[in-house]
Amino acid sequence: MAPRFLACFGRGGATASAPEPVEDLAPGPVLVELFSSQGCAASPEADALVARLAQESSETGGGERAMVVLGFHVDYWDYRGWKDPFAASAWTVRQKAYVEALRLDTLFTPQVVVQGRADCVGTEQDKLAQAVRDAPRYPSPAMKVKFQRPNPSTLQASFTGALHSRVDGGGSVLVALYESGVVTDCGRGENKGKSLLNDHVVRRLEKVAAVRDGASARKAVSGSVQFPLWDDFRATKCGLVLFVQNSALQVLGVQHFDLPDNV
Numbered sequence: 072m073a074p075r076f077l078a079c080f081g082r083g084g085a086t087a088s089a090p091e092p093v094e095d096l097a098p099g100p101v102l103v104e105l106f107s108s109q110g111c112a113a114s115p116e117a118d119a120l121v122a123r124l125a126q127e128s129s130e131t132g133g134g135e136r137a138m139v140v141l142g143f144h145v146d147y148w149d150y151r152g153w154k155d156p157f158a159a160s161a162w163t164v165r166q167k168a169y170v171e172a173l174r175l176d177t178l179f180t181p182q183v184v185v186q187g188r189a190d191c192v193g194t195e196q197d198k199l200a201q202a203v204r205d206a207p208r209y210p211s212p213a214m215k216v217k218f219q220r221p222n223p224s225t226l227q228a229s230f231t232g233a234l235h236s237r238v239d240g241g242g243s244v245l246v247a248l249y250e251s252g253v254v255t256d257c258g259r260g261e262n263k264g265k266s267l268l269n270d271h272v273v274r275r276l277e278k279v280a281a282v283r284d285g286a287s288a289r290k291a292v293s294g295s296v297q298f299p300l301w302d303d304f305r306a307t308k309c310g311l312v313l314f315v316q317n318s319a320l321q322v323l324g325v326q327h328f329d330l331p332d333n334v
Contacts, residue, residue: 097210098208098209099210099325101203102139102186102314102325103121103138104169105141105143105183106166107142107144108144108149108158109156109158109255110261111181114262116181116193118181118270121142121199121271138203139312139327144158146160146163152260153257153260153263156255157269162273165276172319185203186321187322189202190202209236210236210324211325212232212235212292212324212325212326214230214313215230216229216328226304227297228246228298229294231293232291233288233292235288238286238317238323239284239285241282241283241318242316242317243278244279245279246276246279247311248275248276248277248309248310249274249311249312251269253268253269255269277298279296280293306334307332311328312328313325
């Protein structure tokens with residue numbers, strides 16, 4: 072749908088019920104997905120807020136991440152005069168899936184979805200912080216990763232390990248490759264003349280493995296993905312986020328990986 076002024080600010084929505092963790096392990100981080108666009112005037116504020124909260128959560132947790140952020144840039148603002156270089160129709164489809172799962176009325180930016188269960192406007196700090204505090208936290212998957220470069224333009228990541236959560240109804244193990252510290256000089260649209268800083272920008276999202284209904288939390292899962300790389304790819308600006316998501320789009324475990332400097 073074409074965005075309007077109200078769609079840029081939106082509203083909160085429903086919260087889905089959550090299955091209980093099944094492992095007596097320390098809880099892992101909460102996944103925060105920010106749907107934004109460089110063509111939306113309110114999105115830069117949300118980008119800065121979410122990045123700051125993620126940094127603060129890591130600092131207060133003694134280096135352990137209490138929340139992990141993925142930024143999905145949607146493409147339905149591109150028609151307003153500025154084509155977001157990180158926008159993808161696949162990210163718009165992902166946001167639409169949350170609109171349906173959370174029984175919302177419409178798409179809007181900036182929107183934050185927390186653990187696939189609750190949403191709020193990305194600029195509302197108190198509501199976002201509360202949603203993160205209220206979100207169920209699950210043990211992180213115990214995945215080990217091996218990196219390879221089969222060719223200069225491809226990064227391969229191979230994973231193996233236990234999920235540490237039971238996935239009732241079946242689901243998927245997904246992994247996102249993100250980039251931080253990206254600066255864009257915006258020449259048109261609602262943010263014309265601004266230099267935009269974006270962190271946690273999802274560049275690729277791939278499926279590592281499918282998980283069958285009722286699979287044991289201790290069952291070993293393995294899979295490999297290949298990420299096509301962009302021209303100015305730098306490992307030091309990037310990271311991987313692996314997460315388990317059931318068929319209702321609820322997130323059941325999150326694991327973060329730094330990329331080796333020499334990958």
